[in-house]
Amino acid sequence: MQFRERAEKTAGAVTDGLGLELSEAQAKGLADIIEKAIIAEAREERERCAVVAQHCCSADMDLAHKMAKTIREADEVLIANLQGLR
Helix, strand or coil, X not given: CCHHHHHHHHHHHHHHHHCCCCCHHHXXXXXXXXXXXXXXXXXXXXXXXXXXXXXXXXXXXXXXXXHHHHHHHHHHHHHHHHHHCC
């Protein structure tokens, strides 16, 4: 559902719930206000999700780098031990 459709449905629900009779211009104005609020909230939520994803992935990348370093060090120790057996 598009933001505009959701805003119009919400505006209708508000007017029905409050028992209001709005003119077409007033109903459009109410839907405009609700649409702007929905869009602003969606943008804030998108930004919050992006920050969370960035923190989550950076932690995983750090962990992956630490694991790769540990594996490389273990490989170097193994190769040094094998070369010492020659």
